[in-house]
Amino acid sequence: MKKLMMGLSVSTLLLATPFAMAAEHIVGQKDKAFVTGGSPVEALDIAVGDTIKFVNQDPYFHNIFSLSDLSTFDLGSFPEGDSRTVTFDEAGSLEIECAIHPEMYMEVTVK
Amino acid sequence: MKKSLAIMTLSIMLSMGSSFAFADKSGYLLPDVVPAPKDNQTTPERVKLGKSLFFDPRLSESNWISCGTCHNPGLGWSDGLPTAIGNGMHSIPRATPTILNTGYNKFQMWDGRARTLEEQAVGPIQAGGEMNQDMGELLVELNAIEGYRQMFEIAYPGEGITEDTIGKALAAFQRTVVTTDSPFDLWIKGDEGAVSESAKQGFEVFEGKARCALCHSDFNFTDDGFHNLGLTEEVPDLGRYNVRRVSILRGAFKTPTLRDITLTAPYMHNGMYATLEEVIEHYDRGGDVKESLSPNMQPLNLTKQEKADLLAFLESLSSIKPLEFTFPNLPQ
Numbered sequence: 001m002k003k004l005m006m007g008l009s010v011s012t013l014l015l016a017t018p019f020a021m022a023a024e025h026i027v028g029q030k031d032k033a034f035v036t037g038g039s040p041v042e043a044l045d046i047a048v049g050d051t052i053k054f055v056n057q058d059p060y061f062h063n064i065f066s067l068s069d070l071s072t073f074d075l076g077s078f079p080e081g082d083s084r085t086v087t088f089d090e091a092g093s094l095e096i097e098c099a100i101h102p103e104m105y106m107e108v109t110v111k
Numbered sequence: 112m113k114k115s116l117a118i119m120t121l122s123i124m125l126s127m128g129s130s131f132a133f134a135d136k137s138g139y140l141l142p143d144v145v146p147a148p149k150d151n152q153t154t155p156e157r158v159k160l161g162k163s164l165f166f167d168p169r170l171s172e173s174n175w176i177s178c179g180t181c182h183n184p185g186l187g188w189s190d191g192l193p194t195a196i197g198n199g200m201h202s203i204p205r206a207t208p209t210i211l212n213t214g215y216n217k218f219q220m221w222d223g224r225a226r227t228l229e230e231q232a233v234g235p236i237q238a239g240g241e242m243n244q245d246m247g248e249l250l251v252e253l254n255a256i257e258g259y260r261q262m263f264e265i266a267y268p269g270e271g272i273t274e275d276t277i278g279k280a281l282a283a284f285q286r287t288v289v290t291t292d293s294p295f296d297l298w299i300k301g302d303e304g305a306v307s308e309s310a311k312q313g314f315e316v317f318e319g320k321a322r323c324a325l326c327h328s329d330f331n332f333t334d335d336g337f338h339n340l341g342l343t344e345e346v347p348d349l350g351r352y353n354v355r356r357v358s359i360l361r362g363a364f365k366t367p368t369l370r371d372i373t374l375t376a377p378y379m380h381n382g383m384y385a386t387l388e389e390v391i392e393h394y395d396r397g398g399d400v401k402e403s404l405s406p407n408m409q410p411l412n413l414t415k416q417e418k419a420d421l422l423a424f425l426e427s428l429s430s431i432k433p434l435e436f437t438f439p440n441l442p443q
Contacts (some may be wrong), residue, residue, distance in 0.1 A: 016423050023209070032334065032335075032336075042353070059325070060326075060334075060407060061405075061407060062327040062408045063357070063359055065355075065357045067355065067356065067357075074357050074358060074359075077406050079406070091425075097355075099337070099351075099355060099357040099359050099360050100336045100338065100363075100405075101276065101334060101335065101336045102218065102223065102335075102336075102355070103217050103335055107276060
């Protein structure tokens with residue numbers, strides 16, 4: 001939790017962070033599902049220091065939170081077109097959900 | 112040139128107008144089959160057993176309350192009360208939700224704490240304020256009834272009478288409790304005369320200015336989501352927050368179906384509104400309590416006509432001929 005970085009960011013800024021090689025993963029929120037590349041995704045493997053950018057592509061609000069042991073965060077609720085970003089700098093696995101639509105569930109493994 | 116452009120524009124406008132009338136709204140039609148888990152596929156034997164259990168007061172500690180006491184088929188599978196009454200006339204702070212179409216739900220109960228119908232079904236039986244039954248004692252009681260021993264064996268061969276098979280049977284029965292074609296359904300199937308012009312206008316208001324479809328979406332008019340609607344409560348009910356400690360869920364409850372809405376008054380999780388008119392006024396105000404209010408809620412400024420149209424639309428969502436129902440003779 002302490003090491004968790006939250007907030008809006010862009011990949012160019014990440015280059016200036018200590019995680020110079022970190023990648024940004026874009027995860028959409030579409031039709032009440034997490035999607036990457038247009039396909040639903042329920043599990044995502046990323047590297048320590050990587051960032052996930054959640055983009056709301058539905059015409060209603062979504063939310064992003066995790067109550068996992070690895071990290072606990074609530075990125076709040078945001079409308080269509082808005083996004084929220086979270087960086088993971090600790091190895092392990094965690095579950096991410098939308099509080100409003102709990103069928104939206106994704107496991108993230110940080111390696 | 113100008114004339115042809117105007118004709119073309121008019122043609123497009125007319126086309127758009129008629130396309131609304133005939134636009135594909137099939138996403139609002141209920142699927143023919145209610146989904147069931149692999150280990151509890153719906154069979155007549157399981158439904159028959161579940162129906163007996165559902166209406167058997169011997170499932171309660173008092174032998175006086177059945178599932179059907181609160182989920183009364185004559186009252187829209189609810190109880191017509193603002194909030195439920197359970198064991199020992201104990202008042203429960205939440206309204207009895209209808210079980211109509213609950214087989215389509217992805218989360219059960221007002222706060223979604225049960226993920227499946229099988230899990231949900233055995234909850235109220237053991238809840239102190241509801242049926243207050245000790246499960247161990249219930250298994251002994253049911254095993255002592257020859258009729259039940261036979262029914263369980265036929266429905267779930269070799270599995271016995273257990274908490275698991277009780278939950279499965281109750282779930283199998285509940286999956287058969289569904290709404291039937293409403294005037295709205297006939298309309299979206301193409302019968303333009305099935306609903307009034309006011310109801311058609313109300314559907315536009317529902318999907319547009321009134322923002323109802325943001326949450327009451329899809330064929331069962333629910334997003335399987337959880338929202339705080341800004342209801343005034345003397346003792347605030349934390350709702351979904353008790354299941355997931357996320358601030359937006361403080362006072363949030365599951366979006367209920369709107370099908371058969373005229374049969375299931377009073378409304379809201381605490382039954383605070385007796386009529387649909389009151390509900391519409393609540394949404395028009397954008398809710399009353401702003402703390403943790405759903406971001407989908409905002410003042411609507413609906414006109415008197417728009418409110419009337421919205422009401423006409425909601426009234427068009429009730430089954431024309433609800434499923435016929437007969438009470439079971441209980442096993443002895």
